[in-house]
Amino acid sequence: MTLTTMQDIALAGKIVLIREDFNVPINEDGDITNVARILAALPTIKKALAAGAAVMLLSHLGRPKEGLFDEKFSLKPVAACLSDLLGRPVPLIKNWLDGVDVQPGQVVLCENVRFNLGEKANDETLAKKMAALGDVIVMDAFAAAHRPQASTYGIAQYIPTVCAGPLLIDELQSLAKGLEQPDKPLLAIVGGSKVSTKLAVLRNLLEEVDQLIVGGGIANTFIAAAGFSVGKSLYEPDLVNEAKALIIAATRKGAKIPIPTDVVVATSFDKNALATVKPIENVTEDELILDVGPETSNAYAKLVAQAKTIIWNGPLGVFEFPQFAKGTESLARAIADGNAFSLAGGGDTIAAIDQVGVRESISYISTGGGAFLNVAEGKALPTVTILEQRANEQMSYE
Ligand code: AMP
Secondary structure, three states: OOEEEEEEOOOOOOOOEEEEEOOOOOOOOOOEEHHHHHHHHHHHHHHHHHHHOEEEEOOOOOOOOOOOOOOOOOOOHHHHHHHHOOOOOOOEEEEOOOOOOOOOOOEEEEOOOHHOOOOOOOHHHHHHEEEEOOOEEEEOHHHOOOOOOOOHHHHHOOEEEEEHHHHHHHHHHHHHHOOOOOOEEEEEEEEOHHHHHHHHHHHHHHHHOOOOEEOHHHHHHHHOOOOOOOOOOOHHHHHHHHHHHHHHHEEEEEEEOOOOOOEEEEOOOOOOOOOEEEEEEOOOOOOOOEOHHHHHHHHHHHHHOOOEEEEEEEOOOOOOHHHHHHHHHHHHHHHHHHHEHHHHHHEHHHHHHHHOHHHHHHHHHHEEHHHHHHHHHHOOHHHHHHHHHHHHHHHOOO
């Protein structure tokens, strides 16, 4: 992989855009509850400032409706946090598309890129406008590299100089180390809410893995495919046949997708709901499956212990409610206790790992959810592809 790095470029006196991942969790009071992503970004920002660049930071936050400003998705708390951590003012610029006055040695934060109509569709006019704001883009947001959007792929197409930031490079190198020639058996665990959002991932992972554990709402669709009632659970009836096909495909290649033998159910989806453990065949029409039971957790722990490489994304249940968090937590503990090279990625997965306090025992924690899964399934990340193309052009200009 050929990428231009920050060291390869003279940044002094240049306007340097840095595409960050400041998509941090913010509570109802407007406080950031986890600043890890902001802390991780600091060295890149400091490096650009020390090199004499005028720095403009770009990021998305959440999923606002495009084209509209919405205070709820404002980067205001991020600007305040950055000002504290950098010990200098980091003004938040609300209207930045037509140009910002930023001098060498200064840093500004541009308001949520997703307030701009055309961001997600990588609208050419928008991308060109963004690219016209600076001389260089440093792409440092791994978690946003899998979708070709205006502030990622689009800017990189049109701005004079592009480079990959240190965070992005570190993430790509670490994932390659674990995935290019994984020690077998390879176990993938894909949890979360919906088969539909992870179908391509499930199909592709099946080609590579020796075992596939599905969890959460995804597992519910597989439970239905295996012929059990899932009551009022979150599941996708129109994907039951797809789940059946995946079970058959797995069996054909000697892999397995185990179906939970016991589950934790409730009659309502709320944080005070009473949790009941029962065998999978006893789920009634008025119940929701919200976690796996202890017997299933033990079975999964055995699979984890046998694996030499583990890829994990997505919770096994509604881990946000303590009474339905045990399946996900016991999985995190089993992975931490085992000897496999373990790669975990995605916001919920990291939150679950932190809930158990086993971060140090996971071999590599990726900041990306979708991007992590794309790499895990061997797909090129579009924004990395454009950075490579531009790196080759930049080399041939020299
Ligand atoms: P995803 O964004 O697709 O990775 O899904 C993560 C979300 O799935 C988390 O907020 C979990 O609470 C939720 N989830 C996991 N298991 C279930 C379940 N059995 N029923 C409903 N939601 C679930």
